[in-house]
Amino acid sequence: MTFASLGLSHALLRAVGELGYEAPTPIQAAAIPVALAGRDLQASAETGSGKTAAFVLPVLQGIEAVARPRRTQALVLVPTRELAAQVGESMREIARFLAEPVKVSILYGGVSINPQMMALRGGADVVVATPGRLLDVVAQNALNLTSVRCLVLDEADRLLEAGFSDELQRVLALLPTARQNLLFSATFPAAVQALADGLLRDPVRVDIAREPEVPARIEEHAIEVDAARRTPLLRHLIEKGAWSRALVFVATRYACDHVADKLCKAGIPAAAFHGDASQGARTRVLADFKAGQLQVLVATDLGARGIDISQLPVVVNYDLPRSATDYVHRIGRTARAGAQGLAVSFIGAQDEAHFRLIEKRQSRRVPRERIEGYEPTETAVPGAATGGVKGKRPSKKDKLRAAGLR
Structure with a gap:
């Protein structure tokens, strides 16, 4: 063709x-x-x-x-x-x-x-x-x-x-x-x-049939770490791995600003990217990241929608995404155009059940790892809410929207 x-x-x-x-x-x-x-x-x-x-x-x-x-x-x-x-x-x-x-x-x-x-x-x-x-x-x-x-x-x-x-x-x-x-x-x-x-x-x-699995050229890592130790671990990985650029996904705008600020104070050029920022600020941050002036972009899912960054070597799930589909979308931002990519997910004690559901939907298992000096000490609380993975059935909100459109 x-x-x-x-x-x-x-x-x-x-x-x-x-x-x-x-x-x-x-x-x-x-x-x-x-x-x-x-x-x-x-x-x-x-x-x-x-x-x-x-x-x-x-x-x-x-x-x-x-x-x-x-x-x-x-x-x-x-x-x-x-x-x-x-x-x-x-x-x-x-x-x-x-x-x-x-x-x-x-x-x-x-x-x-x-x-x-x-x-x-x-x-x-x-x-x-x-x-x-x-x-x-x-x-x-x-x-x-x-x-x-x-x-x-x-x-x-x-x-x-x-x-x-x-x-x-x-x-x-x-x-x-x-x-x-x-x-x-x-x-x-x-x-x-x-x-x-x-x-x-x-x-x-x-x-167009979507890929049933994460492309083989993406190297996945699931690292067990306590929630309070994620930012120090992120800094350690950036420095040890000499990552030229990394896109870090967090769950909230507060976390976006907080993590970016901590990295900047540690001497790592980083910036937050979320919906609360002005359009001018978002445009400048994205341009700086694409130009290599920023080493780390910390973003929410909503803030990162629609952005396309070529030659992005690393994606980090600082917070896990809600669904298995979002997981694939996130890590699929690396390893584009045939390049190799690295995807790292931080797994806390309360995230384990949630990540297992993501793995189940993808019919794959990502081995758990521990980094010396950052070993987790927390354990999951029995019966604690871990958040669910959004499935294929329409939610109540989906049904209401469909009824409104009809």
């Missing part, structure tokens, strides 16, 4: 060649011809599978040159600021190769709305936005959505998890009923499937 066989224009074939795309990924091979044919699409694809190009390429090919002011022909909705910036910049990069210029506007909250509205003067061919900021801009009469011919929902499950259900319905009410809809989601719980059923018209369904 080649990009030339998918029906892309000569300009876009030149773009993928210049940008180093060697061959289409499975999601690109399946989705691009469907989107180019004008069909609605329901696609299940993981982060890192190449799904952004799977909709960016056909969306750009479908843009028609129109006289100024431009009319918005395509709308891409995403759950986070970082993903909006990532998708928008990817679209701009590919659009450079088109004969007719395509204007892409990126809208997200956490920053002043005025520059974004100024950028919309003269219109925009494509808008990439988070739902809340999009509605704010429309309310200011800075954007009209009546000409949208293609709607893309990227990471639809995250959109609903982030509480955008009501805002999403308000956006849909502003769009023409005659349009193409492309829906991408890593998972399809009841709420997302209800959204898809109400949104899509005779869709083509594409399900």
Whole structure:
């Protein structure tokens, strides 16, 4: 399979060649011809599978040159600021190769709305936005959505998890009923499937099978340690392993700030990355980490959504994730593009039962390890709550969302 066989224009074939795309990924091979044919699409694809190009390429090919002011022909909705910036910049990069210029506007909250509205003067061919900021801009009469011919929902499950259900319905009410809809989601719980059923018209369904196990190129370690000794152990591992960069996942914003502060005081360049920080601060921190000016990025799951860091050698589960799927998503941020990666999980006495459930869902066992000088002394309290691993059955919240969408 080649990009030339998918029906892309000569300009876009030149773009993928210049940008180093060697061959289409499975999601690109399946989705691009469907989107180019004008069909609605329901696609299940993981982060890192190449799904952004799977909709960016056909969306750009479908843009028609129109006289100024431009009319918005395509709308891409995403759950986070970082993903909006990532998708928008990817679209701009590919659009450079088109004969007719395509204007892409990126809208997200956490920053002043005025520059974004100024950028919309003269219109925009494509808008990439988070739902809340999009509605704010429309309310200011800075954007009209009546000409949208293609709607893309990227990471639809995250959109609903982030509480955008009501805002999403308000956006849909502003769009023409005659349009193409492309829906991408890593998972399809009841709420997302209800959204898809109400949104899509005779869709083509594409399900790219996810890896049943963690890729073999990721080396996993589960280290037993008391909760109070995790930060000293983390510092020890960073120094002993000479880690050039590490992404550390914690459960709360407080822990995010606390761990980053402790590392900085120990002389390790680190920064927190979570939703409470301003957009400007988050952008600077992420840029510094990608540039190698920061050695450690301490992040919550919500804060880290939508960020893509190439050549990341180490991921640390300082706190365990809620579900087995989140575990795979976390450690899958290392060992990309065929590289080797290291994933370390800290296991306290109260975490053992929880981690066993994660292992059971993955049908794998990670041997426990102990580091000299950091051996655990705590024992689990019988009957103590350890937290559950979210399963495949819809939760009460999922059911309520599905009922609301219906």
